[in-house]
Each structure stands twice: as structure tokens, then as C-alpha cells.
Amino acid sequence: MTTGTVRTFDAQDRVTEAIAINGTRVLAVGAAADLKARATAATRLIDLPGATVTPGINDAHAHMEREGLKLRRPSLAACRSIADIQTLIRKEAQKTKPGDWIVTMPIGAPPFFFNAVAQLAEGRAPDRFDLDAAAPDHPIYIPGLFGNWGAPPGHSCLNTKALALNGITRASIPSIGGIEIVKDAKGEPTGVIIERNPRPMVEFDLLPAVPRFSAADRRAGIVASMRLYNGVGTTSAYEGHGSAAEIIGLYRDLWERNELTVRMGLVVSPSWTDANEAAIIMRDWLAQARGSGLGDPWFRLSGIHVAYGGDDRMAEIARKDLPNTGWSGFVEQAQGPKDFEELCRLALLYDLRINTIVGDRLDEVVAILERVNALAPLAGKRWVIQHIAKTERTTLARLARLGVLVTTIPVYFLWKGGHWYDAAEGDRIVPMRTMLDLGIDAAAATDNIPYNPGFTLWTMCERERRSDGKVLGAAERLTRREALHALTVSGARLTYDEHHKGPLTPGFLADLAVFATDPLTVEANKLKDLASLLTIVDGCIVFERS
Structure with missing residues (x-):
């Protein structure tokens, strides 16, 4: 060439x-x-x-299967009013058997869905009466946005049949926080449910009758996703947030049939409920994920994802819905510091490398890993720290001494969520220049927000936040070459491929x-x-x- x-x-x-x-x-x-x-x-x-x-782009935290799933449901991207939504639903009703569900994508346009409801001509979400008028013979569900795409709140919309099938009445109360069933002056549900949780829990908590993604949906979604990711130059992906058993099985089937077009590195998202159950599962059921795992350069399963933090109730209700994992593709977890440390010690015992997300709590996780490292050195075991947000140089120096791998999600914290931080402390948010100075060759990733690695490349080099265009830490900008290296070469170590990829x-x-x-x-x-x-x-x- x-x-x-x-x-x-x-x-x-x-x-x-x-x-x-x-x-x-x-x-x-x-x-x-x-x-x-x-x-x-x-x-x-x-x-x-x-x-x-x-x-080729090596997306080090891809959530790749999500992109193709978006094509499995009718899009509302072109809808600018409730009338437009009604027109689309009427068309769907014409090709759907009476009584069968009509489930669409959220209101708004991908990939972000920002302020979508406010941008409708009516300035509100459609209620049950609006949806009844469009298709009275079908239960209708418009889901709220998935938090990683845009920003809460999300507005889920159901018609009268959908409310009845899910048992939503004036007496209904969500079992977890962050969810509001909107009711009229008489106390009756309007059909709109507002959720402020970053990852939507409304389906797990209140909507058991809404159709879930089938295994066939998810397989077709993966196939479509690979085409889309290939189209932006992606040749490898790593799923460090973990994949549920159903997702792993689908990727494995594509691998066995030689149908993968993106090299996949997968991590187990376990469904245990406590450390005692985790000890049994690690000992008896996860031999295939120990060490470098199993597979070849096309498919590798290695290690586990263990959450640091989380909400116990959210994790509980999400696990009850398994094998469905909604848009996430992983099993929700919740671990406090004590349980997280115990799981790290068990993982060390059973040679299962840990992948974990730290956000603004890197100092807490590093302190735990230092204690684990005192039992046996972590260097060379390829444990992975992900989603570093706000941190200090001294904490990163301690992390560097541990010899663990690092993946970063610049778009999530710098561009999309940059307004969470004071611009004056921007040099502490995803400080990739400091990481490089300390010898941390962090791999970069899209997190599917959006899936185009060019957006991630732009973010690493420009560091502009969405809310006002301010630069967060100009001294932490990477050169184009450094940023592209993070998106290509750096990620090979995640899958033990650095000597040939x-x-x-x-x-x-x-x-x-x-x-x-x-x-x-x-x-x-x-x-x-x-x-x-x-x-x-x-x-x-x-x-x-x-």
C-alpha cells in the first residue's frame, strides 16, 4: 500500500x-x-x-456492543415535537401486531441526547394521553436516556396500556432514590417517569413488563457495532468495565465462527453478592480468567472487574433481572472499601487480575492496592486502574510505583463532565501529561461517548469542556502523537499483545x-x-x- x-x-x-x-x-x-x-x-x-x-485504534474501554444496539429500536432523532413522536409511533403501530409493545430509542439525537426534552416544541415529554392518541392498541415505552450518552435527568414515557402492564398506579413508589413517578393534580400517574441516576434503574425497579434486549438483539448489535467501529479505524477493543456472561458468550461464539472484525479483550463482570460467594466463585468457576486468561490475538478473556463504591440497592435490583443488563452489558456491583480490599486479596490469591474504576477516589484505591502489594508485588500482574478523574501528582507517583496498568476516559471527565470541576483545578483532572512524566503510559478510550476515537484524540489535545469551552489544565495537553499513541500502541499490554501488536x-x-x-x-x-x-x-x- x-x-x-x-x-x-x-x-x-x-x-x-x-x-x-x-x-x-x-x-x-x-x-x-x-x-x-x-x-x-x-x-x-x-x-x-x-x-x-x-x-489501528485500540479502544481501551469501548462498551462496543452498545452502538449497534441503538439500531435495534426506532430512533426519535428527527422528532422536534410531540406531534412528530406521535407520527412516528403511528407508523410503528401500522407494522406491529395490536397488543405488542412499541419500544423506541430515547427522545433526542445520538450520540449525546443533551437537553432533548427541553428542545421539543412543547418543552415537555409526551404523557400517556399523547401516546394513547398515537397508538391506543399497543403498550408504548420511550426510555429515558442512558447516562453515559448525555446527562440526567432522563424522561421515560409510557402510555396507559404500558402503565397497566407494569402495575404503575397512584400508589406506586420507587424502591430506590433518583426516580420520580410524575403524577397529576389528582395523584394519577401521567405516564412520565423522571430519573436522575447516572445509569438508569427505572426498568429494573418499576418496569418488569417492558421487553428486554434478547440474545439475538445483542448479537446483531455486536455485529453492527463492529462495522461502525471499524469505520472509524478501530481494530481492537478492551472491555475493562467487565462483560456479563451473556455478552461474553456472544463474543465467544463470533470468535469461534471466525466472524470477529475487531480484536476483543474481555473481562468477567461477576454476579456475586458478597465476599464469601466471591471466594467460592473465584476458586471454583473462574479458572479460565486467571493470569493471562484464555484465547488468542482475536479473543482474550482475562481478569475480573470489581467496583469500588456503588449503591447496594441498585446492584441488588439489577442482579435480580439477570441475564438482562440493559444498556450496560455488565453486572451492577457495590463494594465499600473493606469489601473491595477483601476482594483484591482474594483475586491476588487466585491470580485474577483486577480492573476497577476510580473516578475521584484514586487515593483511596491506591492505599488499598499498596496494602495488597505488600502481600505480593502487583507489578507484572497487569491489574488495571480505569476512569481516573481528579487526582494529585503524589497519588499518581504512588500508582506508578505499583506497576499497574492505566486506562483513561478523557471525554467523560474533561469534555462531557468538565462542569463538575472548578476550571482552576483543571490540571488535576485526567492529568495525562503528569502520567507520562511519571512513566505511566496510559491507554485512552472512548467509553462509547461517542465511539469515534477522533473525539477522544481531540479532547486529550485540546481539553475543552462542553459547558463553556474553557480549557481544563492547558499544561496537561498532550501532543497529537502522544495522544494517538495512547489510542493505538499503549493498549496492547492490556491483552498481553505488546510483542506483536x-x-x-x-x-x-x-x-x-x-x-x-x-x-x-x-x-x-x-x-x-x-x-x-x-x-x-x-x-x-x-x-x-x-
């Missing part, structure tokens, strides 16, 4: 004109004329003048993305919509833009 630029990201950081692939591996990189001279009659020549080749160097796996523009030089705002012309995984073209 010849292009304008091949950015190898190898040890010498070579920039060349062309790359040659033989089978599943990179054969050579160098001058176009030199590589063309080595071509034979069987060689396929691809000439893309002006394009830029980079290593990442840089475009001879002998390494031929996983690469071809972009029309150079991500290292293109205008900053154009990074947000980065799209691949050609994506190659294992030497095979998995995406080609017409």
Missing part, C-alpha cells in the same frame, strides 16, 4: 511512504519505489495518495487504519469526526469506504 504518509509508531518513530503486508503480518515499511520493486504478480497494490496510515513494524500484526487526512496535522476540530478510508485487521480489509 502506498499513501502520502505511513506513521509507524515504532521505536524509531519512522514516517515512511508505503507499507507491505504478507498474510497477517507487516512485511516491510519504507519508500514506495522500493516496496513496489519487490511486488510479484500475486501482489495487490493499493495506492491512496495523500492518505495517512496509522496503527501496535506499531507498524515488520513481524507485527497487520492492524492499521487509513485516514484521508493526517491526524497529527489536521485542523483540531476536524478530529472529532475522524473516519477511516480503509481499515485492515490481521492483514484483511474489514472496512472500505466507497
